[in-house]
Amino acid sequence: MSSIRNVVLVHGAFADGSGWRGVHDRLTAQGYRVTIVQNPLTSLEDDVAATTRALDLQDGPAILVGHSWGGTVITEAGVHPKAAGLVYVSALAPDAGETTAQQYEGFAPTPDFVIDVAEDGFGLINRDKFKAGFAADTSDADAAFLRDSQVPINMAVFATPVKNAAWHDKPTWAVIATEDRAFDQAMLQHMARRIGAEITNVSASHALFLTQPDVVADVIVTAAKSAL
Template sequence: MSTMTQTLLAATALSAGIAAATVAHSSELPADQAVRNVVLVHGAFADGSGWRGVYDELSKRGYRVTIVQNPLTSLADDVAATKRALDRQAGPTILVGHSWGGTVITEAGVHPKVAGLVYVSALAPDAGETTAQQYDGFTTPPEFVIDTQADGFGFLNLETFQAGFAHDVSDADAAFMRDSQVPINMSAFGTRLEHAAWRTKPSWAVIATEDKAFDQKMLFGMAKRIGATITEVAASHAVFMTQPEVVSGVIDQAAQSAGRAVR
């Protein structure tokens, strides 16, 4: 057998091994696991592409993952977009929200397909409350500055964007995030919620301990009020991007736990 033939056979075997390992890793969910669907909801100043790392991690584990693209034009519009995604799920689903997305999943999470909620450095108002009320009594770190435009939409300040939103990403990535941010209609923060899904659905919370968008006491206070199982991780407000393994691990735990309840 020639050296070239041996090399080709070795390369083929290696490729086959990698392919087999990939297939095995992409279907790790037990056949009897009840919750196999995840819907991810982004927050203000971002879009769904920030969930790519979490999407990849969960997909490898065997979950069917759907990412909502919030218009950020009103709470009602974002809830409608989320419910549209939930309607398409084949069964029980874990609903995940980052930041403002927490308000959205709190309202939309009463959907019958939602088995559990995961708040990723996220807001968690009660029914009858507004998002803005959650800030009462707390001091927002000075790095997080919102510039409201004449039309009522807000952008994060260009000068403080990286420090306030994503200090743990590269300068190049922070610049791209800054210049591609999606503004939110600031009036959404003053809209009262009609429902609080966390009152009837089990909840989990990932809290970024270096988050500069919220007072840490505010984050822990909300998570404790809703009875969430809390996981702490050293990360910026962009924890949904910078810590995909941790976030995915909590979502996986939520799916397993909620799944036992829906059997």
């Protein structure tokens, strides 16, 4: 059985694709062809379209990887015929007909993860809470850069239901940060179990896509070797 050689990385809210640099470097060093999606974060439809464009460009099957809000995006976009497997990195995983916001119901609040919403409906993580809520295991300098380069997200996306849930038909893996302050840990574990993911736990903050590139890359390689 041949291994999949293509990987598509999808970032989450408040971030951009540059946070995947460590994962990108580790995968490309092993011969993988990596494409990094830049989500506009303006609507679920727009983010799915950006991911679909990236999948259209692949020359064969690909592993589709999503962090945080990117999990909702790959859940919808993953029905693409070139998406052979899904990797959820501390990521949301709604079912068809569900909204992202519904995933939080019944789970504990996250007081360190504070979103300030502007009059236009776009949100950013509170500057004073950013490191504690998003990137507690980064240096002060890296946390400050992530804070200052935040990409605002249209908060309406969290109330938009997904039409398809690719995890019903595609093999799935999950990397979960055990020190995540953006989601209740029980919520992350529940979502990963519900989608039937092979789960890897790692001591990290919500920014594990940046701070744990070895672990994330290793899971992606595992998926690439076994998804076909």
